[in-house]
Amino acid sequence: MSNYKKVTHVLFDMDGLILNTEDLYTVAFQNIVSRYGKDYTFDLKQKLMGSQGHETANFIVRALELPITPDEFITETKEQFEALFPDAALMPGARRLIEHLHRKEIPIGLATSSSEESYHLKVDKHHQELFALFPYKTFGSSDPNVKRGKPHPDIFLVAAEKFPDNPKPEQCLVFEDAVNGVKAARAAGMQVVMVPDPRVDKSLTEEATVVLKSLTDFEPKLFGLPPFED
Incomplete structure (x- = not known):
């Protein structure tokens, strides 16, 4: 428990984490x-x-x-x-986690390097209902405020600023699959849960706060979030 700090807000990458794109x-x-x-x-x-x-x-x-x-x-x-x-199909555990956080009124945001056009290609046919649960979305390739892509921290700092109660970086937990995404989250001063491709060398995952095989393995209570009920 000592390795993890309580968080109040959650940011999600999309490609390779929520969607198998x-x-x-x-x-x-x-x-x-x-x-x-x-x-x-x-x-x-x-x-x-x-x-x-x-x-x-x-x-x-x-x-x-x-x-x-x-x-x-x-x-x-x-x-x-x-x-x-x-x-594009959903990754294991993504729906359960997103719906759980929404139900528990934990503020969640999407922070994807995709363009808004690309986002709609991936989401509109099958996943509109799930992604409607994100009130705040940041599209790195379309947002002029995101000057640099990951591993720079820009996208997560811009995404966090969209929360109305203006959380500090250390209050935000990021979910990522990519090494560059983990580096970006850490550079932003945020904790990060990594769900890497199994081919990624373990030495490249060491900056993550915790590394999981799947979102189904995530335990919200480790970060002071409401536990799953099932």
Whole structure:
């Protein structure tokens, strides 16, 4: 218990944490780069998770030496996303946790590096009801106040400012799946629960306050939040 501090507000990443979209990003990017004889490896993916759209495009085009511009890459990804994202599935435990916190009137916010356009592609077909439980949403690739993507703290600081009672960073708990997201949360002065891809090296998860295999393993009472009733 001594490792954990009581929190009053909760911020959620979306991709790879609430929605199983990280696999879809991999498919989309591989579909594009394979046309140029390149591979979108997990090592490359790890470096990019949590980046804003333009940061991702710049990095992939440069790292893989693609014969297209970042803007052309973004255009191609939009076609891929429109085909893949509408059927994104929920990750285990996500619905239970979000609905529990909402029911217990714990202030929750969404802090995703996705653009607002990308968010709607992922949510509107199957998940509008669940995401309606988030009164505060921050879209890193669309919000002009989020100057830099993760691992910089910008998105979590901007997201926390949307809570009307203006909590301090240490009062906020972040849920993340990506190494860059954990670094961003810690840089913002917040505790962070990490649910990493099982391929992530354990040495890269050490900055997280706690590391879980799944959101189903989360125990709210560790952070002074109301416990599950079932």
